[in-house]
Amino acid sequence: xxxxxxxxxRNRASGCGAARPTILEAAIDLxxxxxxxxxxxxxxxxxxxxxxxxxxxxHGTLYKALGRMAEAGxxxxxxxxxxxxxxxxxxRRRLYHITGLxxxxxPASDAIRRSPAVxxxxxxxxx
Amino acid sequence: xxxSAPALAAGLTRAWVRLYTRGLPADLRTARxxxxxxxxxxHEHWRTTEGLRPGRMGFxxxxxxxxxxxxxxxxxxxxxxxxxxxxxxxxGGTMNELLKKHGMVALAVALGVWATTVVPILVGSxxxxxxxxxxxxxxxxxxxxxxxxxxxxxxxxxxxxxxxGTGMMTLWLVLPTIAxxxxxxxxxxxxxxxxxxxxxx
Numbered sequence: 061x062x063x064x065x066x067x068x069x070r071n072r073a074s075g076c077g078a079a080r081p082t083i084l085e086a087a088i089d090l091x092x093x094x095x096x097x098x099x100x101x102x103x104x105x106x107x108x109x110x111x112x113x114x115x116x117x118x119h120g121t122l123y124k125a126l127g128r129m130a131e132a133g134x135x136x137x138x139x140x141x142x143x144x145x146x147x148x149x150x151x152r153r154r155l156y157h158i159t160g161l162x163x164x165x166x167p168a169s170d171a172i173r174r175s176p177a178v179x180x181x182x183x184x185x186x187x
Numbered sequence: 188x189x190x191s192a193p194a195l196a197a198g199l200t201r202a203w204v205r206l207y208t209r210g211l212p213a214d215l216r217t218a219r220x221x222x223x224x225x226x227x228x229x230h231e232h233w234r235t236t237e238g239l240r241p242g243r244m245g246f247x248x249x250x251x252x253x254x255x256x257x258x259x260x261x262x263x264x265x266x267x268x269x270x271x272x273x274x275x276x277x278x279g280g281t282m283n284e285l286l287k288k289h290g291m292v293a294l295a296v297a298l299g300v301w302a303t304t305v306v307p308i309l310v311g312s313x314x315x316x317x318x319x320x321x322x323x324x325x326x327x328x329x330x331x332x333x334x335x336x337x338x339x340x341x342x343x344x345x346x347x348x349x350x351x352g353t354g355m356m357t358l359w360l361v362l363p364t365i366a367x368x369x370x371x372x373x374x375x376x377x378x379x380x381x382x383x384x385x386x387x388x
Binding site: 099100101102104105115116117118119120121122123124125127139150151152153154 | 200218219221222223224225226228229230232233247250251252253254255256257258259260261262
């Protein structure tokens with residue numbers, strides 16, 4: 061598992077490394093507020109609010125990163141009960157929750173973000 | 188126009204998702220389309236509640252679409268390659284299987300050689316040489332498409348060479364040829380899976 065994590069971290073251009081720390085931080089912030097599960101758009105909104113940014117994370121960047129994080133075991137996902145979505149008159153959500161491994165990875169990603177080299181490059185914020 | 192901007196932007200996004208998920212395994216494709224559908228709904232719903240102007244909302248959706256296109260294509264490439272490696276092993280097999288796999292390509296090459304060399308000699312005219320070369324480039328495209336269809340290496344290169352050759356032989360046909368070949372490559376490279384399963388429960 062550790063090697064998969066390292067692969068994910070190295071492959072920054074693929075979108076996983078670029079958005080992973082921010083997504084994990086956003087997921088943990090949502091969990092602190094009692095939202096143990098989140099959908100893609102909720103995390104995009106949370107990231108924008110944290111960064112005080114006007115723009116939301118791009119579709120491709122966001123869902124590619126979420127997929128890779130799930131493959132790396134940092135997140136797990138399930139599809140929402142269709143009856144709930146139908147009752148609220150909206151499409152079904154894919155709900156993610158952060159795993160133990162994902163929660164452990166956040167301090168490491170914080171350290172990466174705070175390192176001078178990363179700060180010099182403009183941080184790891186998603187495109 | 189401004190009022191319909193979010194719907195237009197959402198339509199563009201849906202079209203793009205359908206395009207880059209073509210030919211991928213049905214479960215993967217359906218899941219990505221459903222996830223984007225949910226995202227679009229949430230986006231529109233949130234911004235409508237906030238009272239954002241429709242024009243601005245449409246712009247936001249398109250900006251998210253465009254900014255993520257490179258990641259979408261790279262995601263597709265990863266899953267496409269993974270599928271090829273698991274479902275279409277290259278090389279190996281019995282002689283019968285190899286003949287079945289390569290027979291059409293060999294036939295296309297043989298016809299190309301025949302059209303390039305034998306036909307002009309038999310007819311004895313330079314005009315036919317030009318026709319023969321053109322036909323052989325056409326057959327190269329055909330062979331390449333067959334190779335791609337059968338998951339063999341070099342198919343795309345053959346198609347590209349055939350397209351360039353055809354274009355050079357008949358300069359006035361360059362653009363239509365390239366466009367046609369590009370469409371054919373796309374269709375063959377992204378052959379759709381017919382059965383679309385429902386989303387996982």
